[in-house]
Amino acid sequence: MxxxxxxxxxxxxxxxxxxxxxxxxxxxxxxxxxxxxxxxxxxxxxxxxxxxxxxxxxxxxxxxxxxxxxxxxxxxxxxxxxxxxxxxxxxxxxxxxxxxxxxxxxxxxxxxxxxxxxxxxxxxxxxxxxxxxxxxxxxxxxxxxxxxxxxxLGCKINSVKFPVPQAKEPDWLSEFDDFVVIIPSTRWQSKNWCLPYFVELIKMLPYDFLIVGSKSDESDALKIEGYSQGKAKSIAGKTTLKELIAIFKKSLFVITPDTGTMHLAVACGKKVVAIFGPTSPERTGPFGEGHLIIKSPVQCSPCFRKTCSEFKCMKEITPQMVYNRIINWREYEISKRKHR
Missing domain, CATH: 3.40.50.2000 (Glycogen Phosphorylase B;)
Structure with missing residues (x-):
C-alpha cells in the first residue's frame, strides 16, 4: 500500500x-x-x-x-x-x-x-x-x-528498533559514574512500589542511584533521597526528555515499576528491572531480551485496576526478593559477557 x-x-x-x-x-x-x-x-x-x-x-x-x-x-x-x-x-x-x-x-x-x-x-x-x-x-x-x-501496509519487519533522537549530556552528569537509575512513580496509584521498599533496596545494593521523574514525582523522590543515607540523588522534575535519554544511556541499569519512562530507557538500549503488579508484562513489559521482570505472585494480578484499597500485589514484592533477583541477574549478565 x-x-x-x-x-x-x-x-x-x-x-x-x-x-x-x-x-x-x-x-x-x-x-x-x-x-x-x-x-x-x-x-x-x-x-x-x-x-x-x-x-x-x-x-x-x-x-x-x-x-x-x-x-x-x-x-x-x-x-x-x-x-x-x-x-x-x-x-x-x-x-x-x-x-x-x-x-x-x-x-x-x-x-x-x-x-x-x-x-x-x-x-x-x-x-x-x-x-x-x-x-x-x-x-x-x-x-x-x-x-x-x-x-x-506492506512493510517487512527485519528487526525491531526504537530510534530515539540524539541527546547531549548535561554538564552536571559528568559528576556521576557507575550509577543505577530509579523511577519511583507511575500515573496509576496501583502500580507504585512502596517508597520504604525503594529506600531499603537502595541500602542493600552496592551502587549509587539517580532518581528521575516528572515535577509531580519530586516529593516522593526527595523522600527516598532523604532516607537513603547519601546513596541516592533526586533529579526528579529537573530534566528534559532528551536529558533523560542521556542519563539512561550512561546508567548501569534501571529499576522501575510499569511506567512510560521505563520504555524510554529500553529504547536507549538499557536493561531494566521491572516491577509488575496490576498490569501484564506480556502486554506492556520492557520489550526485548535480557530484562529482569519481577511479577507479583498474588492470584488477582493482573487486574488492570488503577486504584486499589489493599495494594497487595505490590506489597508482596519485597525488597529482599528484588535484591536477590537483581544480584543473580547481574552475576549472570556479567558471566555471559565474559564468555562471549
Whole structure:
C-alpha cells in the first residue's frame, strides 16, 4: 500500500510509553519506504521527544489535556477547526491512528486522507472514522500490535528498533559514574512500589542511584533521597526528555515499576528491572531480551485496576526478593559477557 504513498500522517498523541513503542512502527516504515514523508501528531508535553527527529518530516502538536476540560469546549471546537484546515492543506495520502481513542479517530478523519487506518478493536467508537480496519490481538505486546499495522501496509519487519533522537549530556552528569537509575512513580496509584521498599533496596545494593521523574514525582523522590543515607540523588522534575535519554544511556541499569519512562530507557538500549503488579508484562513489559521482570505472585494480578484499597500485589514484592533477583541477574549478565 505504501508504495504509492507520498505523505503519511501518524496519529499518536500520547502517552510516553506508547509514543516510544510507536517508534518501532516509524522505523519500519522508513526502512521499507524511505521516500515517504511522515508527519506525527503528538501532545505538547511529549513534543521534545519527536522534534528534530531525523525520520520525521513534521511534528504537529495538540493540547489534548485542555480538550478534556468541558469548560474549554468552545476553545476546543475552534482548535479542531484550525487543526482540520492545517491537515487538509497537507494533502495526506494516508493517516494511521495508533492511539485508538475517540479524539484520535476524529483527528484521523479530519486529516482528509483518502486512506484512514486504525485498529478494528479500537475503543470509544474510534473505528467508525477508519476505512481500513486492522484486527490485532489485544493480548500481544503493544510494540507487536503496532508492527502488525506496519505489515498490513506492506512493510517487512527485519528487526525491531526504537530510534530515539540524539541527546547531549548535561554538564552536571559528568559528576556521576557507575550509577543505577530509579523511577519511583507511575500515573496509576496501583502500580507504585512502596517508597520504604525503594529506600531499603537502595541500602542493600552496592551502587549509587539517580532518581528521575516528572515535577509531580519530586516529593516522593526527595523522600527516598532523604532516607537513603547519601546513596541516592533526586533529579526528579529537573530534566528534559532528551536529558533523560542521556542519563539512561550512561546508567548501569534501571529499576522501575510499569511506567512510560521505563520504555524510554529500553529504547536507549538499557536493561531494566521491572516491577509488575496490576498490569501484564506480556502486554506492556520492557520489550526485548535480557530484562529482569519481577511479577507479583498474588492470584488477582493482573487486574488492570488503577486504584486499589489493599495494594497487595505490590506489597508482596519485597525488597529482599528484588535484591536477590537483581544480584543473580547481574552475576549472570556479567558471566555471559565474559564468555562471549
Amino acid at each position: 505504501l508504495e504509492r504513498v507520498k505523505k503519511l500522517l501518524l496519529v499518536k498523541p500520547s502517552s510516553l510509553g506508547d509514543i516510544v513503542h510507536s517508534l518501532a512502527f516509524l522505523n519500519a516504515v522508513k526502512e521499507n519506504f524511505p521516500d515517504v514523508k511522515i508527519h506525527w501528531i503528538v501532545s505538547k508535553e511529549f513534543e521534545e521527544l519527536l522534534t528534530e527527529h531525523p525520520l520525521i518530516d513534521k511534528v504537529i502538536t495538540v493540547d489534548k489535556n485542555r480538550w478534556k476540560n468541558l469548560k474549554n469546549i468552545a476553545l476546543t471546537a475552534r482548535e479542531f477547526q484550525s487543526l482540520r484546515r492545517l491537515l487538509k492543506n497537507e494533502n495526506y495520502d494516508i493517516a494511521v491512528d495508533l492511539q485508538g481513542l475517540l479524539r484520535s479517530g476524529v483527528i484521523t478523519w479530519l486529516s482528509g486522507a483518502s486512506i484512514r487506518v486504525g485498529f478494528k478493536e479500537a475503543r470509544e467508537f474510534s473505528s467508525c472514522f477508519y476505512n481500513k480496519k486492522i484486527s490485532v490481538s489485544l493480548d500481544i505486546h503493544a510494540v507487536l500490535r503496532y508492527l502488525e499495522v506496519a505489515k498490513a
